[in-house]
Amino acid sequence: MTKLKNDLFIKACKRQPVERTPVWMMRQAGRFLPEYRAIREKIDFLTLCKTPELASEVTIQPVDIVGVDAAIIFSDILVIPEAMGMNLELIESKGPVFEKPIRSEADFYELNNIEPFTDLKFVLDAVSLTKKELNNRVPLIGFSGSPWTLLTYMVEGRSSKNFLNVKSMLYNNPKLVHTILDKLASVVADYLSAKLEAGADAVQIFDTWGGVLSQKDFKEFSLNYIAKIIANIKRDDQPVIVFAKGVHHSLKEIVKAGADVVGLDWTMELNKARSEMNDKAAIQGNMDPTMLFANNKVIKEEVKRILNSYGNGSGHIFNLGHGILPTTDPDKVKAFVNYVKEESVKYHFVQPHTIR
Amino acid sequence: MTKLKNDLFIKACKRQPVERTPVWMMRQAGRFLPEYRAIREKIDFLTLCKTPELASEVTIQPVDIVGVDAAIIFSDILVIPEAMGMNLELIESKGPVFEKPIRSEADFYELNNIEPFTDLKFVLDAVSLTKKELNNRVPLIGFSGSPWTLLTYMVEGRSSKNFLNVKSMLYNNPKLVHTILDKLASVVADYLSAKLEAGADAVQIFDTWGGVLSQKDFKEFSLNYIAKIIANIKRDDQPVIVFAKGVHHSLKEIVKAGADVVGLDWTMELNKARSEMNDKAAIQGNMDPTMLFANNKVIKEEVKRILNSYGNGSGHIFNLGHGILPTTDPDKVKAFVNYVKEESVKYHFVQPHTIR
Numbered sequence: 063m064t065k066l067k068n069d070l071f072i073k074a075c076k077r078q079p080v081e082r083t084p085v086w087m088m089r090q091a092g093r094f095l096p097e098y099r100a101i102r103e104k105i106d107f108l109t110l111c112k113t114p115e116l117a118s119e120v121t122i123q124p125v126d127i128v129g130v131d132a133a134i135i136f137s138d139i140l141v142i143p144e145a146m147g148m149n150l151e152l153i154e155s156k157g158p159v160f161e162k163p164i165r166s167e168a169d170f171y172e173l174n175n176i177e178p179f180t181d182l183k184f185v186l187d188a189v190s191l192t193k194k195e196l197n198n199r200v201p202l203i204g205f206s207g208s209p210w211t212l213l214t215y216m217v218e219g220r221s222s223k224n225f226l227n228v229k230s231m232l233y234n235n236p237k238l239v240h241t242i243l244d245k246l247a248s249v250v251a252d253y254l255s256a257k258l259e260a261g262a263d264a265v266q267i268f269d270t271w272g273g274v275l276s277q278k279d280f281k282e283f284s285l286n287y288i289a290k291i292i293a294n295i296k297r298d299d300q301p302v303i304v305f306a307k308g309v310h311h312s313l314k315e316i317v318k319a320g321a322d323v324v325g326l327d328w329t330m331e332l333n334k335a336r337s338e339m340n341d342k343a344a345i346q347g348n349m350d351p352t353m354l355f356a357n358n359k360v361i362k363e364e365v366k367r368i369l370n371s372y373g374n375g376s377g378h379i380f381n382l383g384h385g386i387l388p389t390t391d392p393d394k395v396k397a398f399v400n401y402v403k404e405e406s407v408k409y410h411f412v413q414p415h416t417i418r
Numbered sequence: 419m420t421k422l423k424n425d426l427f428i429k430a431c432k433r434q435p436v437e438r439t440p441v442w443m444m445r446q447a448g449r450f451l452p453e454y455r456a457i458r459e460k461i462d463f464l465t466l467c468k469t470p471e472l473a474s475e476v477t478i479q480p481v482d483i484v485g486v487d488a489a490i491i492f493s494d495i496l497v498i499p500e501a502m503g504m505n506l507e508l509i510e511s512k513g514p515v516f517e518k519p520i521r522s523e524a525d526f527y528e529l530n531n532i533e534p535f536t537d538l539k540f541v542l543d544a545v546s547l548t549k550k551e552l553n554n555r556v557p558l559i560g561f562s563g564s565p566w567t568l569l570t571y572m573v574e575g576r577s578s579k580n581f582l583n584v585k586s587m588l589y590n591n592p593k594l595v596h597t598i599l600d601k602l603a604s605v606v607a608d609y610l611s612a613k614l615e616a617g618a619d620a621v622q623i624f625d626t627w628g629g630v631l632s633q634k635d636f637k638e639f640s641l642n643y644i645a646k647i648i649a650n651i652k653r654d655d656q657p658v659i660v661f662a663k664g665v666h667h668s669l670k671e672i673v674k675a676g677a678d679v680v681g682l683d684w685t686m687e688l689n690k691a692r693s694e695m696n697d698k699a700a701i702q703g704n705m706d707p708t709m710l711f712a713n714n715k716v717i718k719e720e721v722k723r724i725l726n727s728y729g730n731g732s733g734h735i736f737n738l739g740h741g742i743l744p745t746t747d748p749d750k751v752k753a754f755v756n757y758v759k760e761e762s763v764k765y766h767f768v769q770p771h772t773i774r
Contacts (some may be wrong), residue, residue, distance in 0.1 A: 193684060224743060226708050233712030261745050266534060276684045276706060278723070310666045350632060354590030357592045367634070387580060 066205075070133040072234065072263060073305050075261035075301035075323050075344050077377040083369065083406035084149060086203075088305070088325075089385030090124040090137040095392060097123050107152045108144070111137050117188035117327075118195055125200055128395045128402075132201050132264075135192060135257070137185050139207030139268060142234040142249060145181040145214050146173040156220060163219030185253075186260040193261030196200045201264060202227060204257030208269035209246035209285035213239070225274050232283060235243055239283065247287040251294035258297050265305040266325070267291065273308020285319055290318035304345055308382060317343040328383035332371040341377060348383040349398075354390045358397050365401040376407050424556045427488040428498040428619060431657035431679050431700050433507060439725065439762035440487035441755055442559075444661070444681075446480040447492040447740030451748055453479050463508045466499075467493050473544040474551055479558055484751045485759075488557050488620075491548060491613070493541050494562030498605060499572050512576060519575030521583065523594050532605060534612040540618040541609075549617030555745040557620060560613030563663075564625035565602035565647075566640035569595070572590040581630050588639060595639060603643040608648035614653050622659040622681070623647065628703035629664020634709075636668060639674055659702055663740060673699045684709075684739035688727040697733060704739040705754075710746045715752050721757040730765050 066072065070084035092098050098120050102110065110116050117136045125133050140158050144150040153158045164170050179186065193202055207215075215221075217228040232239050254265045272284045284306070292302050305317050305325025316324050316340050325333055326347035335345060351365050365380075372378040380402045386395070420712050422428065426440035458466065466472050473492045496514050500506040507515045520526050535542065549558050563571075571577075571628045573584040588595050594676050610621045628640045640662070648658050660672050661681030673695055680692055682703035683698050691701060710719050721736075728734040730764050742751070 109483065158419060224708060226711060226743065226745075228709040229706070230711040233709065233716045256603070273685065277687055308664075308685070329629065331633055331667065334667075350585070352585040353589065355582060355586040360589045387582065389582075 064198050066198050066201055066263070068131055071201050071379060072301065074376055074379045075264060075303070076299075077090055077341070077344050079412045080376050081407065081412040082403055083380050083409065085377050085380040085402040086130040086132040086134065087124070087386045087395070088134075090128075090130060091121045091134055093388045094126060094386050094390040095120075095123050095393065097127065098224075104360045107138070108150065111141060114184060114187040114191050117184075118192040121188070121192045121202075122195055125196070128399050129220050130200070130399060133192065133196060134203040134205060135189055136261070137188070137205070139212060139270075140215060141182060141185060142176075142206070142212060142246070142253065144172075145176045145300070146249075148173070148216065148243050158215060158220065159345065160216065160219045163227070164213075164216045164242070165231075168237075170238065170242055178249070178253040182253060182256070189257050189262055190259040194324070195308065198357050202262050203264050203266055203303075204254060204260075204262035205266040205268060206250045206254055207285055207290075208267050208272065208273070209243040209250060209287040211269050211271045212246050212250075213242055214271045214274075214277070216242075232279065237339075243283060243287045244290075247290045248294070251291045253295040254302075255294075255318045258295070258300050262300070264301045264303065265295070266305060269302070269306035269309070270303065274307040275311075277311045280306075280312060281315065285312065285315060288321075289319035290317075298350045301344075301409070305346070313338050314340075322378065325381065326383065330383075332378070333367060333373060336372060337354070344377040344379060345372065346379040346381045350373055351382045351384050351387050351390070354382075354386065354398060358394070361394065362405070365398065366405050369402070369406050369409055372409070374411075376410065380406070420554050422554050422557055422619070423505070424487055427557050427735060428657065429511060430732055430735045431659070432655075433621060433697070433700050435768045436732050436765070437737050437766050437768040438759055438761065439728075439734050439765065440488040441736040441758040442488040442490065443480070443738050443742045443751070444490075445479045446484075446486060447490055448741050449482060449744045450751065451476075451479050452747040453483065459470075463494070464504060464506065468540045470540060470543040470547050473540075474548040477544070477548045477558075481552070484748065484755050486556070487754070489548065489552060490559040490622070491541065491545055491618070491680050492560070493544070495561070495568060495626075497538060497541060498532075498562070498568060498602070499529075501532045501582055504572065504606075509751070514571060514576065516572065516575045519583070519596070520572045521587075523591075526598055532669065534605070534609040538609060538612070542612055545613050545616040545618055558618050559622055559659075560610060560618035561609055561622040561624060562615075563605045564623050564628065564640055564660075565599040565606060565643040566747045567625050567627045568606075569598055569601050570627045574599075581627065585630075588635065590648060599639060599643045600646075600654055602734065604648045610647065610658075611650075611652040613765050614651070614656050618656070620659065621651070622655045622661060623661065625662035625665070628662040629666075629771060636662075637671065641668065641671060642670045644677075645675035654733060657700075661702070668723065669694050669698075679735065681689075681737065686739075688734070689729060691732075694730060698743060699734060700733040701728065702737045703733040704737070707738045707740050707743050707746070710738075710742065710750045710754060714750070717750065717754050718757045718761070722755065725758070725762050725765055728765070730767075734760070734767065 121136045301322040303323040304321035323344040328350040657678040659679040662679035679700040684706040
């Protein structure tokens with residue numbers, strides 16, 4: 063493997079010394095850049111996911127335009143259920159919609175067995191191509207939804223406020239829910255392994271809806287399967303990031319599940335989380351995405367506050383606490399990325415080398 | 419003041435010994451009962467709020483029908499901005515909508531100064547009437563939204579996913595936000611004082627959207643004003659409950675703000691919260707409202723788990739971790755209430771007296 067020119071992100075994931083804190087943003091590929099929207103005007107979201115050349119192009123845009131320290135492959139967590147045979151409509155105003163959600167054992171057994179190397183080849187092709195096009199400028203992150211988060215969409219069929227369908231299934235038919243989650247965990251482990259084989263330098267598991275469960279149910283129905291995935295990912299030493307939004311109660315348990323990096327939303331304090339996790343994993347986060355609608359002075363103050371909360375030393379990857387919002391001004395993003403780069407130097411004790 | 423026949427709720431709020439754990443449910447008045455929907459077929463939501471006889475009737479329904487240990491006055495938190503002159507449309511499919519949200523200082527200064535005894539007289543009349551009709555069977559709770567939660571609706575104009583408008587205002591014009599919050603805090607303190615004077619036995623402050631803020635901003639923009647309200651409520655020894663959904667990080671601070679009772683959502687563990695709060699306030703909560711869609715065996719197990727998590731002694735008021743959902747089956751609710759009554763006895767060491 064050729065050496066990365068900017069390896070700050072990978073080093074920080076491994077809590078190795080760095081000369082400044084690396085920064086990237088969830089959902090940075092797609093959404094906020096005019097250059098992305100120009101492509102989306104000509105092609106729908108799902109076709110874009112399935113066209114490696116274009117997926118690769120939008121993946122690299124934020125590296126070129128705003129200078130982030132990592133790229134994350136442009137895709138969607140719902141390509142897995144889509145590949146399993148669920149008809150996915152991506153309607154801008156409503157979010158993703160499955161016209162026939164899973165509501166019974168019979169619905170589940172109608173789904174196809176999938177094999178990432180064939181059924182999700184378009185993602186792997188996009189990864190290989192992006193890796194080549196990036197030319198080792200920055201690392202490339204692959205990702206998947208967690209089994210629980212995938213299940214919420216598969217059962218609800220659309221974005222939900224109360225998660226009543228999936229929770230009712232969890233309470234009244236836990237055996238079926240475990241069967242589906244177990245299946246999804248195998249698929250996700252294979253999928254993330256394949257992405258690493260295709261060239262991804264790290265993978266992130268998004269448990270967007272882990273926080274809607276009680277602590278007990280999060281462990282039983284979400285974290286258990288994340289742990290299973292991490293144990294089954296075929297990898298050398300590429301880091302695994304777990305972002306479980308709203309899961310304020312189980313940081314130590316997420317580390318025990320094998321996460322190298324724990325992603326945090328903006329309701330968490332980095333110093334408390336760091337001390338709770340006892341520096342046994344790196345931390346990624348956690349500025350509120352709405353903060354990018356503040357004036358630059360306020361953004362800079364918030365960057366300083368978050369850096370100061372984490373404190374000295376490596377093990378922090380600066381990120382937002384959730385995906386960047388589509389209406390964010392790219393100039394604000396550029397300013398934000400620069401503030402992190404400038405303000406973080408004083409928290410590290412490594413001589414700057416050739417990396418900007 | 420005549421003595422309450424069932425004073426379990428009030429005693430538990432004050433952490434005085436009780437023979438079993440009292441139980442009520444947020445949003446129990448309205449929403450799930452067919453008897454409520456029968457009334458709503460003839461009258462719109464806001465008119466119902468403004469008709470004391472009917473508001474009183476739906477307030478008492480859950481006491482009669484499911485046997486809860488407290489009544490909460492039927493109303494809506496948005497009657498305050500409505501009384502201040504904001505035109506409120508309550509559209510079932512969309513939730514509440516203000517056609518002209520507050521987006522500037524000028525918008526704010528167009529609002530009316532209000533005086534609860536005149537401008538919100540219909541709520542106070544409903545309280546007095548309900549108090550009379552209840553005939554001291556159970557205590558009556560009055561409520562208000564917190565200033566921050568009221569502000570989110572007033573600025574967003576409708577339910578929001580990212581709270582981008584109100585947060586942008588908070589970041590870019592904190593002075594205006596503080597001015598509005600301060601005004602709202604005065605109004606809410608007067609409003610809750612008036613409800614207590616009209617006969618309410620306790621009051622609850624709903625900070626439904628406190629949890630969307632960072633810890634720092636929650637303190638500055640929400641908790642500060644809750645503290646101001648509690649300090650300014652005119653009361654004898656009626657308890658004040660603070661329910662700040664999603665605010666997992668500031669339990670001790672909520673107690674310091676003067677809350678007698680802290681309401682918790684279902685992502686919190688009662689034993690941890692109790693120990694963190696060092697038994698300096700009572701705890702209200704925290705079963706996931708979706709749990710009422712489980713079968714009775716699962717509901718009973720969850721009731722037992724929550725009671726066991728709180729442990730021995732008084733200071734726990736059983737409730738849901740958020741409002742009861744409109745499609746909940748009343749038979750499940752009756753079963754749930756009975757489980758709490760039966761299963762909680764063993765955690766208390768007071769001889770049962772005449773109360774059922």
